[in-house]
Amino acid sequence: MAYGERLTAADVTALLGIMRGAAWPWVRARLTEDDLGDAGGLALIEQELRSGTDDRVVRAGLEHWLRHAAQRDPRAPRRIRALVEECGGGAGDRGPAGPHVPPDPSGPHDPSDPSGPQVPSDPSDPHDPPGPHDPAAGDPGPGASGPAGRGTGAPGPGPEPGSGPAVPGPRPRPVGPADPGPGGTAHDVRNTFSGGGAATVIQAGTIGALHYGPPPAPDPAVWLDAATADPLALGARHDGPYVERDADTELDRLLAGPAGRGGLVLVTGEPLSGKTTTAWAALRRVLPDRRVCVPPPGTDLRDLPERVAARGGRCVLWLDDLERHLGPHGLDAPLLARLTARGVPVLATMSDAAYDEHRFGAPGPARVLSRARTVELGAEWSLAETGRLVARDDGRLETALYWCEGRAVTAYLAVGPDLWEEWRRAERPTRHPRGHLLVRAAIDLARCGLHHPVPPELLRAAYRHHAPDDAGDLDDVLAWAARPRLGVAGLLVEEDGGWRAYGSLVADALADDGFPPVPDAVWDLALAHDHAAVAQAAGRHYRARAQAGDAAAMHRLARLTGSQDWLRKAADAGHPGAAGEWGRALADRGERRAAEPYLRAAAEAGDATAATRLGLVLLARAMDWLGEGAAGGDPEAAHRLGDLLFAEGDDARALDHYGHALEAGRHSVAGSIGALHRYRGEELLAELWLRRAADALDTARPVERAPDRIRTRNATERYLHECADHGLGAAATLLGVLCEQEHDRPGAVDWYTRGHELGDAYGAYRMARLLAEHEPEEAAAWMRKAADAGHPGAVRALDAGPDTVGG
Template sequence: MGVSDEWEAPNDTAVGVGNSVSDGTFHAPVVQAGAVSGGVHTYYGQPHFSVLPPVSEWPRLDTADPIALGVRRTRRLPGESPLPPYVERYCDEELGDRVREAAREGGLVVVTGAPLSGKTRTVWAALVANLPGKTRVFAPSPGTDLRGLAAVVRGRGEAGCVLWLDDLGGHLGEHGLTPAVLADLVRLRVPVLTTMEDEAYDARRFGAADRVRVLDGTRPVELNRVWSDSELGLLEEAEEPRLWSARLWRGAHTVPEYLAVSPDLVEEWRRAARPARHPRGHLLVRAAVDLYRCGVPDGAVSGEVLREAQRLYPDAYAVAEAESFDDGLAWAAEQRYGVSGLLIPGEKNGTWGVFGGLLADAGDRPGDWPVPLDLWMFALDTAGSRGGRLTVRLSAHVHLVERAKDDPAAAAVLGEINFTVGDLKTAEFWCRIGADAGHTKAAAALGELMVARGASAEAIPYLEQAAEAGDVRSQYSLGLLLVDRAKDWMNRAAEAGHPLAGRALSRLHAVT
């Protein structure tokens, strides 16, 4: 037997090799090096397999980080826990029985399901619910050499432990979880908890080319992709904001799909605004989100509407010139993770909706990027029907009332929206707030509203305010109003016998 290729003896030694054995288990090559002086020393060469940490260094179940062990993170707002509460699945009882049995007798537990069906979270919940918190968890990286694991576990003392192999396919092979390694762990009563996607399991369990013996005789716990009515009922009862978000915004996606991909899609969209990324795509998605916030139904926004709406973001529109409209739209609609694009095809050809996670994020962080004020009237025109316009009006009140108390431009928008839908009293209320704060457009609209209801005297100061600011329509309206009032007063003076009033009145009539 030759010297291990992974250990090089010093030049002045004579070398022989033996085996290091402890409790009948091979650990590593032993190198006996005879020094020049004739003394013999024992060195332990590098093993063929990686050195595994002792059980005492494995994290405890009650302090382990499930996200670090493979559970997908969800979108998280400040103050929220790392993960939302677990919603019970139909297979939890069966899985719990299998986990407890494996803890007593050792053995392999495999949970299978479609991608993003919640396998890892479900297995983690089963571990936490059925094993003591002091249980030590070993979660090696894919490709880790597991041949020395049994020797490590033998030195665990009284500590209970579990081998956690998320996505088992990455842990198979001659240096991974082999039948021999599994048999050793079963003898040591170590449970092995694993997940596999359905197709990968079928290929490794039944396929001729990829079949692995470690799965022989296994009976997986199957996790359905689609949630049952009873599972959705439990979701309905949940009060945690992220679960409410999944209930409201997941659309055609499953709850785990929505929770798993939301943070990545939101982050990708936010970072895409840079000129070197996808500024046009970012802008088109933002316009679609904002139109929904304005009350335009999701899935009802056409490509042409997006083409026009993007112009209402002048700064972003200038940056977006680095990318064409078609390229930006294609990027936004590209499906991510086999689940969803940022934009989703609507029911009608050429229309678009928005992935629900983006809508939820916009609702949770409204101060990050308020809807441009000009977009509200554009949304009102886009809505079309009276019912649609009333929805936009309601959304405007939800979003703009607080802002309008300090922002006269927002008050002016509320006034204009209410005027358009025919609520003149509310329109006058908001226009007065904007006008009294110095907003020219609000003053002009308020003056017109007052004239229309016969309050000409009240209208004059507001029309003058707008006229002096350069509003041409107000200048014209004010001129007509003042001429009419001059006629009225001259007529009264003439009737009272003023000698010059009649002549002045004739000139006024000639003017108009």
């Protein structure tokens, strides 16, 4: 028999052999990964194989599964056969050692193989050599008495020599076990011959009955014990610990009542609401001593009552997703009545949508459903149910309860593994790598502590850190990620205008020790978005890294917590940014000598702020040492110290040190004295001192003012205009000051505005002062702009209070 003209009975035999061997877990994983066939149906077949069910039943179930796989996917036969051959099996191969499976008549059989049952040869086949009991060899063998259809099994005389071959026909098919009994002899041998008459039969032990004609059709259903049945084998999507549902009481009452002794009990609900698991739990509680008949979808159920009777004992018919079992050859009203008469209850599940469609649809299914006793199961859990879940003290369930926010716990448990697997495999170039990274960005934001939906722009910014070279539009990627899977949820969930990763993805990522860490740039984004929500998680993250010796993590932890200890450790570990910050902190405390090496390390790494601060620290030390030199009578020290004091605006002390230097014979100090007098506007004194400096060969400063000096207002305005035209904001602000001095208010407003726009904080400050008297609110706004730009006068004015803005 061929399946889809591709798979043969020999393939069934080979695959059955693999299922009994050590290679089966690997083959099963490949079948599942390539989506070859129904995984639930395969699990049922495995359960039957493990429970010691008759080989014919197991083989029939496997034949049905293979036929269905070939119909679903044309590539399935080739792929399944390749997997079998990869494990050392093949068409006609028995596979690893195990209970013997009789070969199908359509498959090849090696007569020399002692592991199989001995069957008579067909004399009409020229390729078969004559055996010791072959009439063609001249040795008559035992025959079979009785009518043409059946024999009694007693050996009788065979045909006379020379009487000719037996009636030609297909090879006989042995059915049933042929295991050796005690002492190595075969026992309980049953032989069935398909069509025609019997030729030579090799008898092993005592043959009780010899049947001619086609064998009875094998039972395609799987039979399980209710007390030990695996929920996955019955169609459940997860096998976690069961938590009692509110509907259990009503379901137990129905199964314990008349419906449990014959009738249809139906559990309905939304997809993934836990219908199958709830029905399985009730089956174990109320009917643990029953055998459970689990037929594959599409099975012809018309002779089911007879099959049940043949098996004996009490049983339950299990029909998960009942809509797949309705129809003229499935469960209809007459069959339900026959099962009820035999005391066989039917326990089934059905989605709400499927129930509504069939209950109020075609007459046949509607008649069946009208006789059902239904129990409705809610997708969202009640407070009582969530309380029972918490009481179980199970980490997996508590995680599910947290991430699904107390709703649809069963959907979360069922869909979570599928979402994780789809997201993981989407990383491949042939799948959806951009979608994988977008979902990764959402997962990372949640790992940072942003468990609520985040704005789309934040999600896109986080994505850019994972895919810096991707500047494309993300609308199609969002659509892919948000598409609902299994009718429940997508990888990304849109809520209140924002996006978040589905909770199970975040939970799985948090539980995965090998999951890549969140990039520091994403932590920065999350902290900037909601510092309060992220700070605790960021602290844990960076503390763990810091304790492992990560200098960058030490620096970030110091910034996050304000810890000076972690800042020092980061600086000592060689982090340039931390070195600059720690050096400035030391300098602020007056520990300039201790600050120098840290500031120097940061400055050499390119930190301009650290370089400036290092210069100021060194300048302060220089003034200290120059003071020591001046106090000791060194004229150059007194001169240089005077220059530094002059530069800082301390004219009096500068002149004092200049005088000491002059008295000690430092002639070049005359130029510095002349520059100071010229700065004061004391031109005659300046020229005298500068002439003295020139006579001492110090020509760094001219004795007379240069003829191109800016002396008039017009020249000043022209000069400032040129500077402003070249983008100097300070020049524009000074032009505003000139306008204000001449009471040109509109001109001042224009120039102050332009100065601020060119980046001069003084422009905003002058605008605030100008508007303070008549437009105080506008003035306050300008003062805030100046303070934000760092103008010291504006900062002090705002710190002193709003009344000082216009003061």
